[in-house]
Amino acid sequence: MRQEIxxxxxxxxxxxxxxxxxxxxxxxxxxxxxxxxKMKKKMSAGLVLALLIMLIAITAFASTNGFGxxxxxxxxxxxxxxxxxxxxVEKNISQASVPCEWADFEIRDAAYDGLNLYLAVVVxxxxxxxxxxxxxxxxxxxxxxxxxxxxEEKLFDYCVRNNAVALSVSPVLNVEDxxxxxxxxxxxxxxxxxxxxxxxxxxxxKIKEELAITFNxxxxxPMEQPDRENWQFFTYAQSEKQQGMLKFSxxxxxxxxxxxxxxxxxxxxxxxxxxRVEMVSTAFGTRVSLDYTVVDAEKYCMTEGGLWFEYMDRxxxxxEGGVIGGxxxxxxxxxxxxxxxxxxLTAMEKLPGELTVRAYICWxxxxxxxxxxxxxxx
Amino acid sequence: xxxMESDDFVKTVKAxxxxxxxxxxxxxxxxxxxxxxxxxxxxxxxxxxxKIRSPQALPAYLxxxxxxxxxxxxxxxxxxxxxxxxxxxxxxCSNGAGVWEYLxxxxxxxxxxxxxxxxxxxxxxxxxxxxxxxxxxxSSRISRGLDMLKRELExxx
Numbered sequence: 001m002r003q004e005i006x007x008x009x010x011x012x013x014x015x016x017x018x019x020x021x022x023x024x025x026x027x028x029x030x031x032x033x034x035x036x037x038k039m040k041k042k043m044s045a046g047l048v049l050a051l052l053i054m055l056i057a058i059t060a061f062a063s064t065n066g067f068g069x070x071x072x073x074x075x076x077x078x079x080x081x082x083x084x085x086x087x088x089v090e091k092n093i094s095q096a097s098v099p100c101e102w103a104d105f106e107i108r109d110a111a112y113d114g115l116n117l118y119l120a121v122v123v124x125x126x127x128x129x130x131x132x133x134x135x136x137x138x139x140x141x142x143x144x145x146x147x148x149x150x151x152e153e154k155l156f157d158y159c160v161r162n163n164a165v166a167l168s169v170s171p172v173l174n175v176e177d178x179x180x181x182x183x184x185x186x187x188x189x190x191x192x193x194x195x196x197x198x199x200x201x202x203x204x205x206k207i208k209e210e211l212a213i214t215f216n217x218x219x220x221x222p223m224e225q226p227d228r229e230n231w232q233f234f235t236y237a238q239s240e241k242q243q244g245m246l247k248f249s250x251x252x253x254x255x256x257x258x259x260x261x262x263x264x265x266x267x268x269x270x271x272x273x274x275x276r277v278e279m280v281s282t283a284f285g286t287r288v289s290l291d292y293t294v295v296d297a298e299k300y301c302m303t304e305g306g307l308w309f310e311y312m313d314r315x316x317x318x319x320e321g322g323v324i325g326g327x328x329x330x331x332x333x334x335x336x337x338x339x340x341x342x343x344x345l346t347a348m349e350k351l352p353g354e355l356t357v358r359a360y361i362c363w364x365x366x367x368x369x370x371x372x373x374x375x376x377x378x
Numbered sequence: 379x380x381x382m383e384s385d386d387f388v389k390t391v392k393a394x395x396x397x398x399x400x401x402x403x404x405x406x407x408x409x410x411x412x413x414x415x416x417x418x419x420x421x422x423x424x425x426x427x428x429k430i431r432s433p434q435a436l437p438a439y440l441x442x443x444x445x446x447x448x449x450x451x452x453x454x455x456x457x458x459x460x461x462x463x464x465x466x467x468x469x470x471c472s473n474g475a476g477v478w479e480y481l482x483x484x485x486x487x488x489x490x491x492x493x494x495x496x497x498x499x500x501x502x503x504x505x506x507x508x509x510x511x512x513x514x515x516x517s518s519r520i521s522r523g524l525d526m527l528k529r530e531l532e533x534x535x
Contacts, residue, residue: 016413027417032384
């Protein structure tokens with residue numbers, strides 16, 4: 001009887017009310033559109049910087065050099081790296097490209113800072129009618145202008161009018177549990193795509209092995225959305241795929257400085273106590289790991305999983321995210337009592353003697369206790 | 379591990395939204411509130427998209443957001459009405475047929491774990507995580523809920 005009830009629960013599932021799906025579609029489209037608008041704004045600022053960088057690059061190098069790692073980084077927000085990052089950048093990378101019919105690949109330069117791998121890769125289209133993109137659902141006018149297409153025309157319209165095919169380019173690193181993502185990219189005058197790729201944390205022993213990035217290229221089919229004016233999505237449905245590859249090796253480098261401290265800092269409003277802080281400094285950024293234990297389950301539950309610790313400087317200003325930015329937090333034990341938050345902050349010439357930590361709930365945007373952790377005390 | 383992209387998000391939400399709605403309805407027992415809760419959950423998940431490291435993790439994250447969004451609606455209702463929900467059996471709701479009608483009538487503390495575990499096929503660990511319950515408690519509530527449902531169905535027959 002129990003099994004019969006379970007089977008019935010699965011086969012007799014009620015359906016949502018009429019119009020639910022359409023309303024969800026509207027919500028999703030709205031969210032994506034808002035995100036695109038944000039990206040567009042960000043891109044406008046980025047474009048001005050990119051132009052500036054381009055001018056500098058043209059002056060400093062031959063114009064044929066294209067975008068290297070530091071130029072691509074400089075075109076982004078929160079891109080401050082230490083001057084010694086320059087010493088870590090390898091120009092003549094040992095590499096072998098396995099092109100596909102659509103594109104060829106080359107690493108312009110790369111750096112490993114002891115934590116992450118940074119690569120400037122150029123993907124060159126091998127057929128005139130192909131346009132390389134990162135596979136975003138639409139391409140904004142700002143991006144399209146970079147290709148020399150009329151600024152008012154969207155990539156979708158350009159492709160239809162010129163029988164061009166847009167391709168999405170997506171990189172995959174050959175290291176297990178280590179993703180590589182396209183952090184930024186620009187179109188160059190010849191239609192090549194200069195990409196800034198950043199890996200997740202890569203242990204130094206993996207750097208000693210031969211690395212490879214597989215590039216998945218997929219054609220993007222335009223699909224009109226009848227219920228929305230002037231808005232088209234690209235979809236991957238029934239699209240063609242090809243793969244290319246780059247094999248390469250880079251030099252191993254160590255991190256600059258690491259500070260680890262066992263501490264006892266209570267945050268009673270959110271029911272946790274911080275036990276350990278680790279700061280790792282590289283020329284490209286600073287990784288902060290913070291371990292905490294739930295000491296008051298009721299208080300902690302009230303955070304509804306939205307607890308995040310912010311880091312502040314001596315003046316009480318939030319320390320900015322770095323080149324990598326963002327972070328993760330999650331339980332490190334089965335009982336969900338011990339948690340670790342890892343965040344990537346801007347590069348620091350010298351690690352601070354103390355770190356100001358403030359509890360924050362992302363859902364309510366409320367801030368709670370602030371504690372100053374002495375990183376010098378052993 | 380793959381990084382989340384907007385189109386992964388859209389695909390996953392489309393695949394999960396009916397399940398999210400059923401769970402929200404199971405908690406709120408009102409179509410409009412359930413739909414609002416699903417929308418709030420989708421918005422909350424989208425705003426944290428960069429923190430979700432893998433598309434595979436998204437269905438669980440969405441369900442977690444749905445349960446949180448429903449708790450928020452329940453908290454508002456409690457503030458507005460200032461009455462707690464009865465833990466006694468309620469009359470069957472109109473949304474759902476057959477076994478689900480009886481499932482919706484179970485007290486919330488049994489209804490929700492049971493619905494997530496067997497109605498939506500989530501592993502016990504995830505059910506416990508969504509509801510912030512110890513695994514043993516989630517398991518016993520599922521089992522007791524199933525027994526209650528069985529008794530109600532037997533009465534009917």
